[in-house]
Amino acid sequence: MSTDFSLRDPLPGVMEQLSHRWSPRAFTKTSIEPEVLARIIDAARFAPSCFNAQPWRFYTSNDSTFADYLALLVDANQVWAKDAAVIGFLAAKKNFEHNGKPNAHSAFDSGAAWMSMVLQAQQEGLHCHGMAGIHKDAARTFFTLDDNSEEVIMAFVIGKHGNTDALPEPLRAKEVPSPRKKLDEIWLAK
Numbered sequence: 001m002s003t004d005f006s007l008r009d010p011l012p013g014v015m016e017q018l019s020h021r022w023s024p025r026a027f028t029k030t031s032i033e034p035e036v037l038a039r040i041i042d043a044a045r046f047a048p049s050c051f052n053a054q055p056w057r058f059y060t061s062n063d064s065t066f067a068d069y070l071a072l073l074v075d076a077n078q079v080w081a082k083d084a085a086v087i088g089f090l091a092a093k094k095n096f097e098h099n100g101k102p103n104a105h106s107a108f109d110s111g112a113a114w115m116s117m118v119l120q121a122q123q124e125g126l127h128c129h130g131m132a133g134i135h136k137d138a139a140r141t142f143f144t145l146d147d148n149s150e151e152v153i154m155a156f157v158i159g160k161h162g163n164t165d166a167l168p169e170p171l172r173a174k175e176v177p178s179p180r181k182k183l184d185e186i187w188l189a190k
Contacts, residue, residue, distance in 0.1 A: 007179040022177035023129040028162035043120030049109035055093040074133040084157035
């Protein structure tokens with residue numbers, strides 16, 4: 001299955017792995033070998049973080065918990081996420097372990113870990129799709145997180161890209177790598 005990246009316009013020399021990263025919704029129901037999933041999550045360990053705190057915590061489904069994880073997503077995401085191989089959640093420790101003080105950068109650092117994980121998944125021939133459409137309170141309860149010290153950041157799926165025709169009609173049009181803002185819109189050099 002060939003993906004059209006013509007809406008993307010990276011400058012010469014930008015790594016193709018970055019410009020070809022995208023978040024499909026069409027997945028083929030398949031499994032991921034445990035050692036492959038371990039490598040994907042392991043890649044997150046090497047992300048930078050403030051004071052090397054590594055505040056991120058990844059939770060991933062297995063065959064027996066997949067339906068429980070799916071139920072933690074809003075209905076609109078459940079429609080397509082049901083075909084992914086793995087559903088996961090990313091949470092962050094709100095405080096530094098070394099001194100107990102608030103870590104204002106824990107969500108930012110967790111985002112860096114997420115990107116490392118996504119790039120490793122891509123290297124493995126898989127795709128990820130991150131989601132904000134989740135039931136945060138239910139997820140916090142399901143993972144027994146302490147609201148004072150832990151925060152649910154997002155959910156994600158990992159899997160093999162599937163047939164776009166299997167998606168409901170409104171989602172089919174979105175099943176292309178989206179264009180990016182122009183460089184001068186995000187880079188304000190003064």
